[in-house]
Amino acid sequence: xxxxxENYVESLLKxxxxxxxxxxxxxxxxxxxxxxGLEPDYMFxxxxxxxxxxxxxxxxxxKLKREDVFQVYSYMNYFGCDKAYIxxxxxxxxxxxxxxxxxxNKTITLFYVDIKKDKIINFEKRREDE
Numbered sequence: 001x002x003x004x005x006e007n008y009v010e011s012l013l014k015x016x017x018x019x020x021x022x023x024x025x026x027x028x029x030x031x032x033x034x035x036x037g038l039e040p041d042y043m044f045x046x047x048x049x050x051x052x053x054x055x056x057x058x059x060x061x062x063k064l065k066r067e068d069v070f071q072v073y074s075y076m077n078y079f080g081c082d083k084a085y086i087x088x089x090x091x092x093x094x095x096x097x098x099x100x101x102x103x104x105n106k107t108i109t110l111f112y113v114d115i116k117k118d119k120i121i122n123f124e125k126r127r128e129d130e
Contacts, residue, residue: 001057002055002056002057004057005055005057005087005089005113005115006041006055006057008113008115009041009042009053009055009087009113010023010041010042012113013042013044013053018044018045018046019044019045019046020044020045021042021043021044022042022043022044023041023042027039028078030074030078038074038075038078040052040053040054040072040075040079041053041054041055042054042055043079046083049081049082049083050079050080050081050083051081051083051084051085052072052075052076052079052081052083052084052085053084053085053086053087054068054071054072054075054084054085054086054087055086055087055088056068056086056087056088057088057089058088058089059088059089059091060086060088060094060110061091061092061094064086064099064108064110068086069099069108072084072086072108073101073106073108076106076108082104082105082106082107083106083107083108083109084106084107084108084109085108085109085110085111086108086109086110086111087111087112087113088110088111088112088113089112089113089115090112090113090114090115090116094112095112096109096110096111096112097109097110098110
């Protein structure tokens with residue numbers, strides 16, 4: 001189900017104003033021994049700023065999971081970006097929430113995707129409404 005959700009989010013991003021969307025990456029490694037791979041689900045530019053994003057097909061009601069934050073934060077540092085998104089399915093009335101990483105200017109936004117809607121949601125418009 002996770003791959004299906006990743007593909008759905010990819011289609012939302014492709015149908016928005018996102019430029020230079022990348023979804024397939026050559027394997028990068030965090031450690032020199034090639035033991036910990038780095039493969040974000042999405043990388044794109046928004047207003048000339050590099051964004052890393054990851055899709056998580058799990059219920060994240062108003063709270064990010066520790067391991068998801070560490071994963072995305074590793075991507076942000078490795079690829080040199082200050083903003084990231086974690087896309088999760090909307091289960092009730094959750095609101096998108098942006099978290100600032102302490103002692104940095106980096107942010108991670110938990111962005112809820114309503115998978116029950118029939119139409120494609122405009123990511124850029126919803127992002128502005130936050």
